Amino acid sequence: MIASDWRVRVLRSILANAGVLVGVVAFDWPAAALLVVFLIEAAVATLRGAVQGLFARRDPIETALDDRLPAASWSAKSGGVSIGPLPPIYPRNVPVVLGGLLAVVLFWPIAGLVVVATADTGLPLASLAVGIVGVLLGQLVAAVDYVRAARYTDDTVRSAMGRRYVAGVVVLALGGGIVLAEYGAVPAALLAGVVLAKSIVDLGEIGTETTTRDVWEDDDPEPPAADPVAVFAVDRRSLLVRAPGLAPLFLFVPPYLLLVFVVAVVGLLGGLWAGTAALTLAVGLVGVGRVVAVDVLRGHREYHVYPNRVVVYDRLLETPQCSVRRKTITDVHTENSLLDRVRPGSRTVVVSTVGTDHRLHALRRPAAFVDTVAPGGRADDREDARARDWYGE
Structure with missing residues (x-):
């Protein structure tokens, strides 16, 4: 499994970064082109993580949620629902997924302004398209590996969404925008170094946020063997x-x-x-x-x-x-x-x-x-039994 993980990481890193590196070194990409690629990759990675997070089976260690998040009340739900041949989707993961998508919606306008402000010249659309296709292929490899290796059985929703990886790409993108706005043109050698640093981020993305907790199991009380009253x-x-x-x-x-x-x-x-x-x-x-x-x-x-x-x-x-x-x-x-x-x-x-x-x-x-x-009703029996309180409504 370790060798398989390593091969997937290398393949994903090559696909995502080779075209970008060639664009920087051979086609003299401006820094704004690199920012566009990084921002697109951050968005696609977030979308991939959102889909993966729906299937994550492990119960998250960190369960605190902002009650204002959409569907926050679902975090207390137990069990999942299967759709066709897909693994179960767990409603308890939906609030975290929606929160991640909401962050992207709020972030993208700011990111777009950074790109527009730093793009003094036209972008090399042809070579840029090749770099973006490579990024998409890299994300596709990660998504296929997630299903093929059944990683959803070991991930929590937060680890499946790859927040550290997305944060690393965003920091590189926004950091590059700030440097460009401050110092103007950036040497190709420095941009190539940024791409190589990004390659290292890619190599460490798979499995960086796993947890050592046992596989999630429903700990709610099972119904008694007898039929209900x-x-x-x-x-x-x-x-x-x-x-x-x-x-x-x-x-x-x-x-x-x-x-x-x-x-x-x-x-x-x-x-x-x-x-x-x-x-x-x-x-x-x-x-x-x-x-x-x-x-x-x-x-x-x-x-x-x-x-x-x-x-x-x-x-x-x-x-x-x-x-x-x-x-x-x-x-x-x-x-x-x-x-x-x-x-x-x-x-x-x-x-x-x-x-x-x-x-x-x-x-x-x-x-x-x-x-x-009601106490004293038809089914009343004061015998003790193991159970836990209803969650609040």
Whole structure:
């Protein structure tokens, strides 16, 4: 495996850098051309890492996430879903992947300004295209090796995204731009040295961020061998109809606030109608995003009631997510809301445990759930059992 890794690293480094080195030495590339190649490689590497990160099986050591990230609530999901012959995609990896892509979206305008500011002369398009093709081939080799060697079984989402590698390329690109802006033309020998340094970065990219933790295994409690006393499903249709209701308000919360900035620019440049259309599109995108986020988080839940505990099971991921011991439940009741008359679905069910209230939204047969799960209900049994609390909602 070590020899195979080394061959892949060498091949990838040659493909990604040989054309660039020839362009610098033989075709007298300006520094701006090198910046273009590096920035394109950083973007492609980030996209490759984002796709790889979706399949990463290991549980990340660092689990802290900014709650403002899109789909941040998915980080608590257990299990993955398979699509055709592909390995499982793990929803818990999606927030980190979206955060990485968001960083690229914010970074690229700045990078473009650096290139424009430093490109005093025209770029050698023909030879530059050859260098870019080499970069793309190098990234393709890394992607194929990721699948062929099943590296997704050993990677966490952050290691699969190759953040150190992308950061190294970006530092080289922006550092070169600053040097060029300060000192003007850069000697070809110095540019060649930069390319050789980049080759070293490439050689160390594969496997630099692996972890020594055991392969991720779902540690949530498995259901008992006996059949549950009752099963209560979520009314998925009602839940999804509710989801986009607050979409306009999300536009005023980071990172969605970036869409408001884009809408403002479109309105200033294109007028009232263009701004209105952009605002409508932004609200629609946020609404669709909310529907997808809520569907993955809650749309496929079932609550399996056993004599000593209630297990939250996800039909999409086919994995038990968590459970609560019946002995810790102090109260179960439905909650009245001013929106009950206008929103679809049933009233919210509140399950109170010691110090915590858990709200179950759009639950089918809420009255039957209350009757079954409440202390002293039909399925009540105070026998102790191993379980962990439901994650907060």
